Amino acid sequence: MVLLVVPLSSLEAANAEVYGPKAANQAALGHAGLPIPDGFCLSSDAYRVQLETNNLKKVIEKLPNADNREARLIVNEIRMGLFDKPIASEILEP
Known part of the structure; x- marks a missing residue:
């Protein structure tokens, strides 16, 4: 594990x-x-847990179809989602 x-x-x-x-x-x-x-x-799994906990996977799924301007906005949304949201309990208390 x-x-x-x-x-x-x-x-x-x-x-x-x-x-x-x-x-x-x-x-x-x-x-x-x-x-x-x-x-x-x-670990990279911790990153995935954080994305899942903060519902950011759905935001990431928009990236492949985004033009440059949209991609910048999406990346900023992801960045701020990671910055502003609390750390997942699985990461804080493994």
Whole structure:
């Protein structure tokens, strides 16, 4: 099972496919004994959970048919939806 949130110091964080290359690189540096900042990373599943919780998947589905102007408006709606809405409880309390 993929964890939604893991500390950068964890072995799981080194999985670039799940937690992204930045987190994986930070984790690898930490596991090599180099100092890294305290922090955490979110899995791609956490992003999907947040999109679903805030009903943003329906907004994303509009993108393929949008012209440039509409696409900019849609992307802004997605960005603000992620910024303004509360974090999903599954992410806050895994």
